[in-house]
Amino acid sequence: MPSLIDDVLRRLYEEPPDGFVATRAAAIQQARAAGDRETAKRLAALKKPTVAAWVVNLLVRRRPDLIGELVELSGALRAAQRELRGEQLRELSEQRRRFVSALVAAARELAVAAGAGAGKLPLGEVESTLTAALADPEVAEQVRTGRLIRSAAYAGFGEVPRPRLRLITGGEQEGVAEEPPARRITGGEQEGVAEEPSAAVERVSAQQRAARERRRREAERRRRELERELASAEAAERRADEHLERAEAAERDAADLVDDLEAELAELERRRTEAVADVARRKQARRVAEREAAAARRRVGDVQAALDEVTDPS
Structure with missing residues (x-):
């Protein structure tokens, strides 16, 4: 039911989070009533966004022009960081701060217009998420989907933690796991020894590679566990289907027997009626x-x- 999913996604990630659970429950019930258990299952897997994630999603959906500029600036900043061009990096960093401030102000205005209390908005988390998007084009693209469920933060050099997403595109679900923030290195590890920027970047890169390898191994272990669970669930489903088929066959046999007995009863009733009438006729004939x-x-x-009298006249 793509139309249902599209409509639910729009409402879930554009409307304030306090109505998320009720909206999702109503959509699940609608899918189940339509007999679409797969859509109901996918809708049930959708996660409620935090208020900060909702504010970012609202900005993405209501002001896509600003998000397009964010993606462009993200690429320029990333290129300057890779090439370590100090003057350009400082200029772009200043531009980033001004642009993020403008985005946060626009997001705040949209959230208030949508019914959120201005004093309760976590604008710091909104700012950190937009800053992370500017520091990493991949995060910028993820933010651009408008389906964040958590905020993100940027800690310095290297990759930023990916905000957790759960997307439905074309009826399929995709997830992006949240990564731990990278450690910022501004100096050497030994006291009094300065470290060149390239060495700092290399050290962070090595740490990130090790972290990615740990995550890869954990993901592989989890994948194997889920495959085993899936195999077990599929076997249980097959057994349940076989049991259901046997139960349905037994029900059909019982129903057929009832039909046969009812037919026999109808025939016996007809014969009884005829016999009663015959008894009545015979009784009348006897009388x-x-x-x-x-x-x-x-x-x-x-x-x-x-x-x-004739024989004996006397």
Whole structure:
């Protein structure tokens, strides 16, 4: 049900989070009523966004022009960081601060217009998420989907932690796990020894590679666990389907037997009705015969009396 999913996604990630659970529950019930269990399952997997994530999603959906500028600036900043061009990096960093401030102000205005209290908005988290998006084009693209459920933060050099997403595109779900923030290194590890920027970047890169390898191994372990759970669930589903088929066959047999017995009962009832009618007819015939027999006996008596008078005239 793509139309249902699209409409629910728009409402879930554009409307304030306090109505998320009720909106999702109503959509799940609608999908189940339509017999679409797969859509109901996918809708149930959607996660409620934090208020900060909702504010960012609202900005993405209501002001896509600003998000387009954010993606462009993200690429320029990333290129300057890779090439370590100090003057350009400082200029772009200043531009980033001004741009993020403008984005936060626009997001605040949209959230207040949507019914959120201005004093309760976590604008610091909104700012950190937008800053992270500017520091990493991949995060910028994720923010651009408008389906964040958590905020993100940037800690310095290297990759930024990915905000957790759960997307439905074309009926499929995709997830991006939240990564731990990278450690910022501004100096050497030994006291009094300065570290070149390239060495700092290399050290962070090595740490990130190790962290990615740990995450890869953990993801592989989790994948194997889920595959085992899936195999077990599929086997249980097959057994349940077989049991259901047997139960349905037994139900059909019982229903057929009831139909046969009802047909037999109908035939017996018809025969009983005919027999009752035949008994009534025969009873009537017996009564007629009794009357005829009584009349005949009277006639015999009368004739016998007349004969006796003729035989004995005295």
